[in-house]
Amino acid sequence: MTLAIALSSALAALVLAIALMLPSINSPTVPFGVRVPAQFAEDPAIVKQTRIYRWRVLFSGIVAAGVCLVMYSLTGETLLLPLSVMLLVGFWYGCFFLANHEIRSAKAAGGWFQGLHQGIAVDTGLRTDPPRFPWLWLAPASIVTAATVVIGVIIYPSMPEVLAVHYGAKGMPDRLAAKTVGTAFSLVFLQIGVTALLVGIAAAVFFGSKPDIDPAHPVASARWHRRYMSLGAKALLGLAAMIDLAMLGSSLLMWSGTVTSWAPLVIVLPILAAVAVTVVVLARNNRERDAGEEDTGLTHREDDKYWRGGLFYINREDHALLVPRRFGLGWTLNFGNPRAAMLLAGVIALLGLVITLRFGG
Known part of the structure; x- marks a missing residue:
């Protein structure tokens, strides 16, 4: 029981850490999968969406862990513990798509590629x-x-x-x-x-x-x-x-x-x-x-x-x-x-x- 909780927690922590650090290690010219010119890599819209994305991912990790712990306490079924990782991945990509949509909209509205x-x-x-x-x-x-x-x-x-x-x-x-x-x-x-x-x-x-x-x-x-x-x-x-x-x-x-x-x-x-x-x-x-x-x-x-x-x-x-x-x-x-x-x-x-x-x- 304790072993299953420890392994699931370690895997969830790894996934959460990856989700939080990816905006910093990916190329600045493709923030959240959107191609942008280098001079717009630090645009306020991108900085804002990066901050919001991290808060959303962190909150999602807390929610996913809480849901699965409640389900485990009610059922005692250890197979439910890895579900927290699946939920976290789902929330993670939901946060990504929201940021992707907002940055695409900002790029289109600002005409970032015009004249380049x-x-x-x-x-x-x-x-x-x-x-x-x-x-x-x-x-x-x-x-x-x-x-x-x-x-x-x-x-x-x-x-x-x-x-x-x-x-x-x-x-x-x-x-x-x-x-x-x-x-x-x-x-x-x-x-x-x-x-x-x-x-x-x-x-x-x-x-x-x-x-x-x-x-x-x-x-x-x-x-x-x-x-x-x-x-x-x-x-x-x-x-x-x-x-x-x-x-x-x-x-x-x-x-x-x-x-x-x-x-x-x-x-x-x-x-x-x-x-x-x-x-x-x-x-x-x-x-x-x-x-x-x-x-x-x-x-x-x-x-x-x-x-x-x-x-x-x-x-x-x-x-x-x-x-x-x-x-x-x-x-x-x-x-x-x-x-x-x-x-x-x-x-x-x-x-x-x-x-x-x-x-x-």
Whole structure:
């Protein structure tokens, strides 16, 4: 009970911290997903909406926590605790859309792009001299998965004939299954699936993403993009390794028949720690630095028409699969690209595998 509350509170606190700090670490020329000229980045309308957004998010976090604690006190159901995180995310995006709408209105009313020289900058070196994909960062995930297979093969004959294939929130087995190769190595299949998916996303970031080069500072912007792209790929591969480590721990519990109230920590802690580290690394490097480069006098094109609500990018004329997020960390799909459906299908298939293996009958 206490463990479930602690884990849910830690996750909610992480989400709340991310929501509050994003306006400060995102590019000042796309506040709340709205493209604005650099000279309007500190416009009073933007400053006001940033302040209101933070108060709304903070209030929403208090409300979400209060609602779920009341529901938990009335029902005693620990599965309701993660609901606070879902509520907070919903409130968070509601606050975002309100700010997005107000800034778009202020930009239109003020004619912020009138008379400005708009331009596009590209990094042609991405084709002639692309950065190297960090394949060595795949080694930890591969080693952990291989170790899981080897350990499982060695101890398979001595495993209990009935395996605990799922643990409840209190750490007690709540679903059992007869020992078979498929049952015993179900989490190995999950390791392989997660690793393949995250490697695929990292490769898509490297080879299928479009950089958002600032035409005012093209050299520094291109340099930042290469560094951020490499950090993003390394973060995804590191996350795969930690997820695989969590699956190894869960497999050992299943294979040994161990019953402990700390079972949820075996899975949650490595993943939560990896997510926290990933967020910190990307957040520290999420804003490009001009490094003293002289301003060219150009500004980004006004391209809000391709962004639905500042979050969803839909441009059928753009062949890029991924583009940098306007609000948040990392990249988002170009939903106008047919390949986006294939990637989403892979994610849905993996989620279906997780549900089948861990929650199915």
